[in-house]
Amino acid sequence: MNKGELVEAMATSSGLSKADAERALNAFIESVQSAVAKNDKVTLPGFGAFSQTSRSARTGRNPRTGEPVQIAASKSAKFSVGAKFKAAASGK
Numbered sequence: 062m063n064k065g066e067l068v069e070a071m072a073t074s075s076g077l078s079k080a081d082a083e084r085a086l087n088a089f090i091e092s093v094q095s096a097v098a099k100n101d102k103v104t105l106p107g108f109g110a111f112s113q114t115s116r117s118a119r120t121g122r123n124p125r126t127g128e129p130v131q132i133a134a135s136k137s138a139k140f141s142v143g144a145k146f147k148a149a150a151s152g153k
Contacts, residue, residue: 107145
């Protein structure tokens with residue numbers, strides 16, 4: 062399912078117009094991105110949680126030459142699946 066299909070499904074199930082559903086989805090995405098960027102955790106019970114994780118600096122290898130390469134520390138977004146979502150996805 063891509064974003065357009067998700068907007069259509071949201072509009073159908075909620076009774077909103079497609080334009081309103083798209084604005085709601087965009088607002089949700091922007092809110093989650095903003096919160097995670099501020100190192101806040103966004104938890105949706107039954108669905109999952111969005112959070113920020115830190116990756117420490119490490120030594121990797123250049124796959125072409127095999128030479129060791131220093132990889133800088135970085136931050137990344139993480140999604141943890143909720144129990145109800147996990148059960149629904151596995152068909153249980």
